[in-house]
Amino acid sequence: MLTLEGISKSFPGVRALAGVNLEVGLGEIHGLLGENGAGKSTLIKIIAGALAPDEGDMIFAGAPARWSSPREAKLAGVHVVYQEFALFPQLSVAENVFLGSERRNRFGLIDHARTRREAGALLARLGVSLDVSATVASLSVADQQMVEIARAMTRNVRLLILDEPTAVIAGREVALLFERLRRLREDGVSVLFISHRLDEVFALCDRVTVLKDGRHVGTHETGDVTRSRLISMMVGRDLGDLFPPRREVARMREPVLRTERVAIGDRVQDISIELYAGEIVALAGMVGAGRTELALGLFGAMPLAKGAIHIDGARFTSMSPAKAIRLGMGLVTEDRKSQGLALLLDVAANITGPALAEVTRRGLVDRELEAAIAAREIERYRIGCRGPATAVATMSGGNQQKVIVARWARICRTVLILDEPTRGIDVGAKAEIYRIMRELAAAGVAILMITSELTEVIGMADRVIVMREGRITGEMPGSAATEEAIMHLATSERAA
Amino acid sequence: MTAALAIRAAVPWWLRSNAALAGVIVLIGIVYGIGASVSDRFLTLANLLNVIEQTTDLALVSIGQTLTVLAGGIDLSVGSLISLASCLTSGLINGNPDRVVPVVIAVLLLGTLVGLVNAGLVVTLRVHPLIVTLGMGAILQGVTLLYALGPVGRVPRGFSFLAYGRIAGLPVGATLAVTLCMLIALLLRYLPLGRQVYALGDDANSARLVGLRRGRILMLVHGCSGFCCAATGLYLAARFGVGQPYTGVNYTLASITPVVLGGTVLSGGRGGVVGTLFGAFLMSLLNNLLNFMDVSKHYQLVAQALIIILAVSIYVERRRME
Numbered sequence: 126m127l128t129l130e131g132i133s134k135s136f137p138g139v140r141a142l143a144g145v146n147l148e149v150g151l152g153e154i155h156g157l158l159g160e161n162g163a164g165k166s167t168l169i170k171i172i173a174g175a176l177a178p179d180e181g182d183m184i185f186a187g188a189p190a191r192w193s194s195p196r197e198a199k200l201a202g203v204h205v206v207y208q209e210f211a212l213f214p215q216l217s218v219a220e221n222v223f224l225g226s227e228r229r230n231r232f233g234l235i236d237h238a239r240t241r242r243e244a245g246a247l248l249a250r251l252g253v254s255l256d257v258s259a260t261v262a263s264l265s266v267a268d269q270q271m272v273e274i275a276r277a278m279t280r281n282v283r284l285l286i287l288d289e290p291t292a293v294i295a296g297r298e299v300a301l302l303f304e305r306l307r308r309l310r311e312d313g314v315s316v317l318f319i320s321h322r323l324d325e326v327f328a329l330c331d332r333v334t335v336l337k338d339g340r341h342v343g344t345h346e347t348g349d350v351t352r353s354r355l356i357s358m359m360v361g362r363d364l365g366d367l368f369p370p371r372r373e374v375a376r377m378r379e380p381v382l383r384t385e386r387v388a389i390g391d392r393v394q395d396i397s398i399e400l401y402a403g404e405i406v407a408l409a410g411m412v413g414a415g416r417t418e419l420a421l422g423l424f425g426a427m428p429l430a431k432g433a434i435h436i437d438g439a440r441f442t443s444m445s446p447a448k449a450i451r452l453g454m455g456l457v458t459e460d461r462k463s464q465g466l467a468l469l470l471d472v473a474a475n476i477t478g479p480a481l482a483e484v485t486r487r488g489l490v491d492r493e494l495e496a497a498i499a500a501r502e503i504e505r506y507r508i509g510c511r512g513p514a515t516a517v518a519t520m521s522g523g524n525q526q527k528v529i530v531a532r533w534a535r536i537c538r539t540v541l542i543l544d545e546p547t548r549g550i551d552v553g554a555k556a557e558i559y560r561i562m563r564e565l566a567a568a569g570v571a572i573l574m575i576t577s578e579l580t581e582v583i584g585m586a587d588r589v590i591v592m593r594e595g596r597i598t599g600e601m602p603g604s605a606a607t608e609e610a611i612m613h614l615a616t617s618e619r620a621a
Numbered sequence: 622m623t624a625a626l627a628i629r630a631a632v633p634w635w636l637r638s639n640a641a642l643a644g645v646i647v648l649i650g651i652v653y654g655i656g657a658s659v660s661d662r663f664l665t666l667a668n669l670l671n672v673i674e675q676t677t678d679l680a681l682v683s684i685g686q687t688l689t690v691l692a693g694g695i696d697l698s699v700g701s702l703i704s705l706a707s708c709l710t711s712g713l714i715n716g717n718p719d720r721v722v723p724v725v726i727a728v729l730l731l732g733t734l735v736g737l738v739n740a741g742l743v744v745t746l747r748v749h750p751l752i753v754t755l756g757m758g759a760i761l762q763g764v765t766l767l768y769a770l771g772p773v774g775r776v777p778r779g780f781s782f783l784a785y786g787r788i789a790g791l792p793v794g795a796t797l798a799v800t801l802c803m804l805i806a807l808l809l810r811y812l813p814l815g816r817q818v819y820a821l822g823d824d825a826n827s828a829r830l831v832g833l834r835r836g837r838i839l840m841l842v843h844g845c846s847g848f849c850c851a852a853t854g855l856y857l858a859a860r861f862g863v864g865q866p867y868t869g870v871n872y873t874l875a876s877i878t879p880v881v882l883g884g885t886v887l888s889g890g891r892g893g894v895v896g897t898l899f900g901a902f903l904m905s906l907l908n909n910l911l912n913f914m915d916v917s918k919h920y921q922l923v924a925q926a927l928i929i930i931l932a933v934s935i936y937v938e939r940r941r942m943e
Contacts, residue, residue: 196832
């Protein structure tokens with residue numbers, strides 16, 4: 126159905142794909158495995174026509190394919206369900222399903238009744254019942270995903286690509302999704318299933334291809350390969366090398382940060398946690414469990430609806446980022462590009478961003494002092510760039526992330542919150558970030574790390590706190606944490 | 622839950638997409654309440670028709686502007702295009718009744734063409750509509766001044782019927798504006814491309830990934846906007862009896878107020894032209910009230926500005942609640 130040969134793609138500062146081969150058969154569910162930053166997303170964007178490869182050939186359904194836009198790929202029958210979705214939140218379910226292939230009457234005008242009826246029927250075929258007139262914004266993430274899949278089925282879908290579909294849904298929903306994908310396979314649809322969860326790949330896929338650092342490592346029948354073999358193909362090294370050794374921390378008597386039944390927004394409720402100097406606490410849970418909201422709330426970027434935060438013994442019922450920074454806190458946001466970095470500015474300006482007063486002399490910014498500080502941090506954290514004057518936009522994701530971490534590490538004295546600190550960066554940069562986190566903890570900073578990577582939780586955390594649906598559902602020491610125990614707390618349904 | 626659904630099902634579609642419409646209607650009610658206590662002439666039918674007549678020009682521009690805003694863009698060339706259209710109308714007709722029909726057609730086509738060029742530039746140069754239309758506005762103002770440095774030409778008496786005429790007691794221009802608004806509302810609702818206007822404004826990246834053709838959508842909205850500006854120019858030429866090179870200047874910003882008041886979200890994707898029509902009416906009504914209260918024109922500008930800022934802040938608050 127689809128054959129890729131020698132696909133390469135580079136972005137400024139990073140080679141995302143280097144000579145990747147991939148073959149997906151007719152009516153096959155093919156798994157694509159790889160760590161974050163292995164190049165999976167880039168590869169599917171190329172298959173979907175959203176990016177053009179620098180080199181290499183693509184053959185789809187027996188004909189050479191060189192798509193200049195996602196539209197062309199769609200017309201050929203390639204549909205992608207992106208992790209972040211391509212939905213229109215303010216439009217209705219039915220409108221979303223048929224967007225671009227509107228159901229018309231004989232005058233060529235939209236037939237709204239037919240649109241709703243057929244959208245309902247399509248969703249029913251997928252085994253979902255939804256109010257097709259509701260806006261997509263009002264749906265759960267799992268239902269939004271179904272709307273995406275239903276949309277793919279409105280056209281002649283021949284290859285359905287799902288980018289980490291299970292990152293956003295939980296247990297029972299995953300099983301339903303798999304059942305639906307198998308049904309599609311029986312209809313002769315090829316599926317490319319991207320994941321980094323091995324269990325799912327074994328449960329669902331016929332064959333699996335592993336990517337690592339933008340290279341094709343191997344393709345195997347899932348029946349012929351073991352779990353540990355796939356892990357070593359994906360990681361290419363032992364986890365022991367990735368995570369720095371844990372150190373025993375003597376817990377202080379008083380927590381540096383304590384929350385008192387905090388509520389943030391209308392979803393995060395009744396949060397009482399304690400963070401102690403020198404420890405790394407992982408905040409685990411599914412995407413959408415409210416972890417990011419909690420982080421933003423602690424840092425004052427979202428208002429506290431209820432409760433209070435105690436920092437170093439002082440009680441606050443409202444917080445603001447400026448106040449948080451004065452109290453020695455730091456926040457590395459989930460989305461470094463839109464919520465962290467000033468992409469067009471240079472490394473120096475990004476590092477001194479929240480501490481501008483420090484480099485201001487007589488009301489003006491002292492660029493030399495700024496550059497000197499930046500040069501020290503670049504050296505210290507081995508940030509890959511030409512110098513303090515390098516524009517951040519031209520650097521790789523891993524180095525960009527180090528810039529942000531360096532920014533906060535320099536001025537953070539009490540609590541550093543990191544939201545998905547290793548998302549989308551390569552393994553080398555990950556190891557560096559982990560090392561920096563350990564160093565900071567050793568220097569007496571309390572670290573709260575939000576992560577969806579269970580290996581990261583187990584490899585790094587001194588203590589694990591699990592959230593589900595806006596509440597804390599459990600806590601365990603890092604030494605006792607297992608993937609199963611965390612997943613249980615993160616997903617178990619109240620009353621099924 | 623079911624009650625909510627039932628309520629929603631009972632609301633006609635053109636109201637449903639405009640939740641803010643209720644807000645405008647309440648505001649209109651408030652203005653009427655104040656007006657009634659200021660003067661007993663305020664609540665008369667004659668004054669209502671008068672206000673509707675005065676709404677025509679603002680309504681026409683704003684209807685077009687609504688489309689560009691819905692698609693996630695904006696049109697800042699409207700003021701200059703109105704000036705150009707009004708100058709060409711009276712300059713080319715120049716008092717000759719035989720030229721009225723061909724000139725009207727030509728001006729409407731020209732306005733549409735300008736809109737299409739705006740869309741073409743946005744797509745081919747990949748420049749934000751804000752910049753393209755700002756530049757287009759400057760070019761058109763220059764062209765207008767090359768054509769006429771002051772009032773130019775004149776229109777025959779019959780042409781003024783467009784601005785002052787009444788058919789069955791209804792103002793002609795305003796009736797045409799309402800008809801145009803309804804037509805565009807229907808196009809947005811029933812044309813696949815109309816639906817895609819909302820989609821593009823809602824999430825441009827998703828629109829690309831889904832394979833929508835942005836060029837076509839932009840041509841629709843900017844083409845309509847250009848057409849509406851040309852219509853406004855025609856109307857103003859009919860009202861003043863002569864085209865003036867700066868007659869449209871204030872409309873660029875003024876056209877955005879009714880859009881926002883009518884519930885169209887400035888970032889695009891939600892709203893509609895029916896709301897804009899009420900928004901424009903509210904602005905005229907407010908000016909009418911201030912006239913009754915003997916407030917000077919200059920304060921009227923201040924009042925308009927305060928209203929738009931207030932309106933936007935209320936909507937921002939509302940979104941946060943959701």
